[in-house]
Amino acid sequence: MTAVDTAPGGVWDQVVGQPGVVAELRAAVTHPAAMTHAWLFTGPPGSGRSVAARAFAAALQCPAGGDGTCHACRTALAGTHADVKLIVPDGLSIGAKEAREIVTGASRAPSQGRWQIIVVEDADRMTEHAANAVLKMIEEPPPRTVVMLCVPSLHPDDVMVTIRSRCRLVSLRTPPADAIADVLVRRDGVDPAMAAWSAAASGGHVGRARRLARDEEARMSRKAVLDVPLRLVSLAACLDAADDLVGAAKEEADEASAALDGAETEAVKASLGVGARGPGVAAASRGAGQLKELEKRQKSRATRLGRDSLDRALVDLAGLYRDALVLDAAPGAALQLNHPDRRADAEELGRRIGADGALRRIDAILACRVALEQNVKPQVALEALTVALRLPA
Ligand SMILES: [Zn+2]
Structure with missing residues (x-):
């Protein structure tokens, strides 16, 4: 076995x-017969769908198949390669524009790379209009064009069945904690003990693990969320916790x-020359329109960021109740917990609410999401x- 086989x-x-996914994508890069023009990357949040798509795009453009050091690789990964277009929605949806x-x-021919590649992150946010445009392109693909769509699941709400059936599917799994810890140490220079802790606390979410490892505030806000269940002893405490x-x-x-x-x-202001002397009336009104458009996009993004942040808190909470549930069902067993560092809290919760109570609370969290x-x-x-999570008297 060569070193290349063990470590790409x-x-x-x-x-x-994701060794299976890497092997599959590498095969498509090396053997043209294994290549196809439409790919669908799916996997749970944080599993690295768009990272895998970008790496694949880089490897396709790289003369050496993805060495990671040449100009093609670096620009493709950074999103600045002329023939790798990244569509990253920052608002709630991917619309007509x-x-x-x-x-x-x-439809453009590759200008310098070997392929014309389009990566659509969060393709589940495509409006019907956008999805139809993509579908049409996949049905009659321009030559040398590769489309990569990233979606959290194959549910019809996330991706149109007609699109799915025309794509080659790449399924990512939740990466194991030791693989996450390893990359935190190797790539981000995190101390091994901190890397192990944050990988275990991240729920298999690589980006979250990195934030927890590097950012004290992220660790504090996770702690505040996981402190909530045992605080809920009265109605007033419930309302406070919601606040x-x-x-x-x-x-x-x-x-x-x-x-x-x-x-x-x-x-935008700089590009419009706002503040410079003597812009024409037409330019000024065009500028106002562009700024208004930008404000609208920023508002939509702020809404999404707020939702994402609340949702992350709810996922953390559900994880603690799930830990309480399994610990109550199999006390003392060697279990894979969502929050291994909060085992004592989960055990106490289990004692106070029981398996039924934990299940009911997990349902309430789902309903809230x-x-x-x-x-x-x-x-x-x-x-x-x-109020639904309140502890029994
Ligand atoms: Zn390269």
């Missing part, structure tokens, strides 16, 4: 804990938005939830 290296180092970008991008959860999510989203918004607004998805006001949804 290069761009594939980015794809954490992005759909046009996808289609015009695909805290909504407030923390809003604060996190506001911070993330502010960081993104300011730079974007400045960039659905309500938020359907635009119920966060404060209302979270108050209903924390």
